[in-house]
Amino acid sequence: MIRAYIALGSNLEAPAQQLQQALSALDELADTRLVACSSFYRSPPMAGMDQPDYLNAVAAIDTSLAPLALLDALQGIEQQQGRERHTRWGARTLDLDMVLYGDQAIEHERLTVPHYGMAERAFVLIPLFELAPQLTLPDGRQLATLLAQCPPQTLFIR
């Protein structure tokens, strides 16, 4: 089994329920087990868009699904929970992003792992640090270092 970390985000239609429902769906995926989930964190939309605050978390899963199969499964859960991809940065009922997949660096047209924006996203780094403070990225960087260098963002533990 591979340890993967999934970033969850929602800012529409009862975000706390969206995240809880997504955690259950992750645990029910074939060949996958939900190992842990961070606290839920509320924060204003990054880049100050005119949207409701987000609720974010990071989940740790163990899976034997291959990366693209896991990606398909994550997109399936988003769709089950009403995710319409209107605009790239628009508000959404649920976002599931594969942040890390074991110690693999993946460059595929559908999938980049580690997640391309994680170093600038406190709403990913802080929940991830809660779960795995000693984590080292595939390129050798320490998660603690990324967190120290990340642009500050106001997060509230919900």
Ligand SMILES: CC1(C)Nc2nc(N)[nH]c(=O)c2N=C1O
């Ligand atoms: C629109 C954008 C970049 N901003 C966000 N901002 C916050 N706080 N949380 C998110 O999950 C999030 N997701 C996004 O996709």
